[in-house]
Amino acid sequence: MRLNTASQVISLARKLEEDGAQLYEILAQRHGDNRETWLSFEKENKKNIVQIETAYYGVITDAIEGGFAFDIDPDEYITKTEPAERMTYANAKMLAIDMEEKIMKFYTVAAEQSKSLLADVPRVFSAAAKKRGERLQRLKAAT
Amino acid sequence: MAILEEPLKSELKLKNYIGGEWVESASDQVQDVVNPATQKVLARVPMSTKDEINAAVRAAKEAFPDWRRTTPLARARCFFRLKALLEENFEMLSRVQTMEHGKTIDESRGETRRGIEMVEVATGIPSLMMGYNLEDIASGIDEYVIYQPLGVFCHIAPFNFPFMVPLWYSPFAIATGNTFIVKPSPRDPISQVKLAELIEEAGIPPGVYNIVHGGADAAVALLEHPDIKGATFVGTTKIGRDVVYKKCGETGKRAIVQAAAKNFIVVMPDANIEATIPSLLTSFFGNSGQRCLSGANLVIVSDDVFYKKFLDRFVEAAAKIKVGYGLDESIQMGPMQSPDGKQRVLGYIEKGIQEGARLMLDGRKPKITGDYPDTCFINPSIFADVTPDMTIAKEEIFGPIASVLRAKDLDEAINMANRSNYGNGDAIFTTSGKAAREFQYRIESGNVGINIGIVAPMAFFPFSGMKDSFFGVLHGQGKDAIRFFTESKVVIQRWF
Numbered sequence: 001m002r003l004n005t006a007s008q009v010i011s012l013a014r015k016l017e018e019d020g021a022q023l024y025e026i027l028a029q030r031h032g033d034n035r036e037t038w039l040s041f042e043k044e045n046k047k048n049i050v051q052i053e054t055a056y057y058g059v060i061t062d063a064i065e066g067g068f069a070f071d072i073d074p075d076e077y078i079t080k081t082e083p084a085e086r087m088t089y090a091n092a093k094m095l096a097i098d099m100e101e102k103i104m105k106f107y108t109v110a111a112e113q114s115k116s117l118l119a120d121v122p123r124v125f126s127a128a129a130k131k132r133g134e135r136l137q138r139l140k141a142a143t
Numbered sequence: 144m145a146i147l148e149e150p151l152k153s154e155l156k157l158k159n160y161i162g163g164e165w166v167e168s169a170s171d172q173v174q175d176v177v178n179p180a181t182q183k184v185l186a187r188v189p190m191s192t193k194d195e196i197n198a199a200v201r202a203a204k205e206a207f208p209d210w211r212r213t214t215p216l217a218r219a220r221c222f223f224r225l226k227a228l229l230e231e232n233f234e235m236l237s238r239v240q241t242m243e244h245g246k247t248i249d250e251s252r253g254e255t256r257r258g259i260e261m262v263e264v265a266t267g268i269p270s271l272m273m274g275y276n277l278e279d280i281a282s283g284i285d286e287y288v289i290y291q292p293l294g295v296f297c298h299i300a301p302f303n304f305p306f307m308v309p310l311w312y313s314p315f316a317i318a319t320g321n322t323f324i325v326k327p328s329p330r331d332p333i334s335q336v337k338l339a340e341l342i343e344e345a346g347i348p349p350g351v352y353n354i355v356h357g358g359a360d361a362a363v364a365l366l367e368h369p370d371i372k373g374a375t376f377v378g379t380t381k382i383g384r385d386v387v388y389k390k391c392g393e394t395g396k397r398a399i400v401q402a403a404a405k406n407f408i409v410v411m412p413d414a415n416i417e418a419t420i421p422s423l424l425t426s427f428f429g430n431s432g433q434r435c436l437s438g439a440n441l442v443i444v445s446d447d448v449f450y451k452k453f454l455d456r457f458v459e460a461a462a463k464i465k466v467g468y469g470l471d472e473s474i475q476m477g478p479m480q481s482p483d484g485k486q487r488v489l490g491y492i493e494k495g496i497q498e499g500a501r502l503m504l505d506g507r508k509p510k511i512t513g514d515y516p517d518t519c520f521i522n523p524s525i526f527a528d529v530t531p532d533m534t535i536a537k538e539e540i541f542g543p544i545a546s547v548l549r550a551k552d553l554d555e556a557i558n559m560a561n562r563s564n565y566g567n568g569d570a571i572f573t574t575s576g577k578a579a580r581e582f583q584y585r586i587e588s589g590n591v592g593i594n595i596g597i598v599a600p601m602a603f604f605p606f607s608g609m610k611d612s613f614f615g616v617l618h619g620q621g622k623d624a625i626r627f628f629t630e631s632k633v634v635i636q637r638w639f
Binding site: 001003004005006007008011057058059060061062063064065066067068069 | 233249250252253260304307421422430434465472473476595596598599
């Protein structure tokens with residue numbers, strides 16, 4: 001089912017951030033070497049939810065095209081975030097990279113689709129996409 | 144398809160809020176408040192008696208002397224507390240609106256946000272209410288203006304924005320030191336009750352804000368009451384002009400009467416089609432077309448090629464609109480608020496066909512997402528080849544119907560719009576600054592949009608209106624509202 005309304009897209013953003021936070025929490029427990037990195041990502045995901053929802057609830061008004069702003073296929077961005085019990089560190093990192101690439105793409109597309117419609121929302125989506133890019137670089141560089 | 148949790152779990156028996164007390168009505172006339180999507184009864188609302196209306200006015204009148212002496216700063220603090228409570232209860236309030244009115248959750252959240260913005264502006268009352276002065280109007284004589292509250296005001300609310308519209312007035316009235324009575328629409332009064340509960344929690348003193356439920360009789364009792372200094376109303380032109388404005392004149396009340404509309408949306412051939420279409424969908428079909436700022440007549444200025452291209456895109460996009468229960472986040476258009484509303488729209492579709500318009504998109508047999516009775520549901524409809532003399536081009540339909548007209552140039556489009564009896568919210572979509580400026584200059588409309596489909600003014604600007612869309616002098620919201628709810632007292636001072 002494709003997502004068209006702002007409410008749906010904000011809910012998807014929340015889900016992606018929550019799923020990601022959960023993944024990093026598990027990784028922090030299992031792969032202690034990079035614990036601080038994983039935990040910082042988890043914390044940042046939670047902050048992203050607050051920022052995105054603050055932007056949406058702050059600008060949504062009866063006059064804004066919230067019902068018709070988007071055309072997004074959620075299946076393109078939802079990824080498996082439950083690591084297998086004995087997943088190696090290398091595979092866990094690949095799982096995180098795959099997830100982050102999809103989330104970055106989601107935010108980029110969502111920002112583009114809503115840029116003329118929802119004021120602060122596309123800005124916060126763009127910021128989230130940019131942060132994802134930086135995170136991906138850190139992930140790829142991590143040993 | 145996930146339905147958001149409904150905040151109203153059991154049937155409510157609504158009470159009046161008078162003098163800080165929740166009072167059960169003695170009336171034996173009671174009306175059901177029905178969720179238009181599910182047809183479940185949400186509440187029972189009383190048609191209050193004249194004695195109950197009088198009691199509310201008495202309570203408001205008694206509360207006035209102390210409240211006007213409360214400092215503007217202290218009054219503002221009440222609104223800061225109310226604002227915090229509204230934010231805490233944002234989602235609950237929004238979902239209640241969807242349940243009682245039928246609008247989508249995005250639309251309800253938008254309505255809640257707009258309502259809160261009024262409260263936010265009212266927190267600035269110490270600055271907003273300042274008068275002005277001039278020294279030495281004659282030697283040693285100074286003159287100054289003080290804005291003073293007047294007493295009791297009332298609002299007779301419409302059904303289409305049950306939470307937001309009363310807030311166009313009440314924060315401004317109360318912040319300026321008046322007391323207030325709201326009569327919500329009996330069709331969807333629950334969000335007003337929830338608001339009153341928060342007003343009580345915010346510590347606004349008893350009698351300053353009151354709710355009396357009821358229908359036309361309650362409205363007339365308020366309008367005829369000699370102790371009410373002014374009334375605000377949003378609704379039809381017939382009731383607004385022939386009843387509310389007239390009665391306010393007879394009883395010497397101030398009045399803000401915001402009435403019907405037939406809004407023209409002009410699309411120029413240079414318009415950005417991709418950006419314009421979502422805006423038009425919101426304009427024509429948002430809130431199921433039940434808003435006084437909805438697009439009604441779409442005037443396409445163009446040759447045949449652009450006309451066909453634009454019309455096809457509009458019809459294609461409107462045909463995809465998902466209709467259903469607004470608590471399903473995927474829904475883009477909810478039901479009409481009542482079966483009567485649906486029947487009225489169906490009547491206009493028949494009329495359009497009879498008068499020779501071409502029905503490009505027929506919404507009469509609703510396609511509903513989810514298993515809901517079709518009692519109030521209808522899909523978007525679009526008529527092409529509409530001419531200005533047709534009924535569907537002249538009368539307010541208040542439903543999800545777009546009437547598409549053609550004009551050879553901007554001049555013809557503006558003249559077409561200006562011949563309408565109404566002047567509420569017209570808009571132009573163009574990339575030409577010259578065309579936009581010409582439209583803004585000549586269009587006879589209180590609210591004007593340039594590449595904006597719903598020209599809803601923010602809380603700090605007046606909600607304007609012209610011709611048969613507005614009766615009164617000062618408008619709701621912004622500085623106009625401050626002036627409306629206060630008297631300008633002019634003092635000339637000399638000391639010997």
